[in-house]
Amino acid sequence: MHNIIIDLERLKDFHSGLGQFSHHLYKNISAMTKASYLIDRSSADLFSKDDTLFYTNPLQKLGLFLPKAKVWHSTHQDSSYFPYSKKQKTILTVHDLNYIHQRVHRKNKVESYMKYIEKKLKYTDVLTFISESTKKDFEKYFDISNIENHIIYNGLTLDLSSEPKKPDFNFEGDFLFTISKLLPKKNIHAIYPLIEANPDLKLIIAGDNSTGYASELVERAKELGISDRVFLIGKVSEGEKSWLYENCKAFxxxxxxxxxxxxxxxxxxxxxxxxxxxxxxxxxxxxDAAIAFESFDSDSMQNLYKSTMETFDASTWEAKCRENLNRFSWELSAQKYIELYK
Known part of the structure; x- marks a missing residue:
């Protein structure tokens, strides 16, 4: 039996939020303690030769043939690889309830999903949430009064080992930047009115551009007559991502x-x-280092953007950014998870 097994199967989607969470959790926990990892075979090259790895297989989704451990960390609420057993200490990390929110008009789907999560909760010893917002949302749907729970923030995910590099596509001038998995919930089209209202601006959208929503973004840009200033550039390397952050007018x-x-x-x-x-x-x-839109009305967005940029003071803003970033550390997050493994 192994002491600790951490489910990092989502590393197979490296550039997603869950992929980055898994990557940085592994990097920091492996530097502090010995653990074993459940992974998809495609992610094996991301690990050290000294790591103990278990590869996922379809039968494990039925709860069969999962490796045994004293502590099992299920690193996201929707993982298919969950030990429905009380023979080990089980820690479940909750990232969101997007499955429910995206299916509010599909009652049967929501009820089925809630039963799925409730079953997991019966075998969960410790719950962790990646934000206070996520915890409050979760408590609207599930009773966790008898389960130990903690909020453990993520850290900064940038990999600064690569030199900043301009992506290989043609554009010049000022640009706004956004990066995400291109799904409807990301609401990227809400930025389009700003591009319409500011003919000197371009919009760079990084992320998987093979999705249905990516196609919608392309079509909507054409309809608005801004397709020459909206660029869906697909997935980017760490160096390209750094360049885009470094050179954008705003994010x-x-x-x-x-x-x-x-x-x-x-x-x-x-x-x-x-x-x-x-x-x-x-x-x-x-x-305090972010400006929130209270609505997506085009005029109010334009007014807030314009007033912010006209009065923007780089030194004051830098101090706010440093203060906020100090709240988030992967090293501290890893230490908190390791404490729970004991």
């Missing part, structure tokens, strides 16, 4: 649903004006 995250909002911290690292929605976790994570 935008207008999501309707977020459990945390990692890019907000990344943009703050580069001391950029950060414009966010006032939804879910974003105000909590952005703190």
């Amino acid at each position: 935008f995250m207008t999501s309707l649903l977020e459990g945390f909002g990692l890019p907000v911290l990344e943009a703050q690292y580069f001391n950029k004006p950060v414009f966010i929605s006032n939804k879910t976790s974003l105000p909590e994570i952005g703190g």
Whole structure:
């Protein structure tokens, strides 16, 4: 039997929020303690030769043939690899309830999902949440009064080992920047009125551009006559991402649903004006170093953007960014998880 097994299966989607969470959790926990990891075989190259790895297989989704451990950390609420057993201490990390919020009109789906989570809670010894917002949302749907629970923030996910590099596409001039998995909940089209109203600006959208929503973004830009100033550039390397943060005029995250909002911290690292929605976790994570839109009305967005940029003071903003970033550390997060493993 192994002491600690951590489910990092989502590393297979490395550039997603869960992929980055898994990557940085592994980097910091492996530097402090010995653990074993459940992973998809495609992620094996991300680990050390000294690590003990278990590869996922379809039967494990039925609860069969999971490796045995004294402590099992299920690193997201929707993991298919969960030990429905009381033979070990089980820690479950909750990132969001987006599954419910995106299916509010599909009662049967929501009820089925809630039963799925409730079953997991019966075998959970400790719950962790990545934000206060996520915890409050979770408590609206589930009774966790008898389960030990903690809020453990994520840290800064930037990999600064690569030199900043301009992405390989043609554009010049000032640009706004956003990065995410391109899904409807990201609400990226809300930024389009600003591009319409400011003909000197371009919008760079990084992230998987093979989704249905990415196609919608392309079509909507054509309809608005701004397709020559809206660029969906697909996934980017760490060096390209750093370049985009470093050189953008401002960063935008207008999501309707977020459990945390990692890019907000990344943009703050580069001391950029950060414009966010006032939804879910974003105000909590952005703190005083983010400007929240109270509505997506085009005039109010334009007025807030214009007034902010006209009065923007780089040195004052940098101090706010540093103060906010000090609240988030992967090293501290890893230490808190390790305490729970004991």
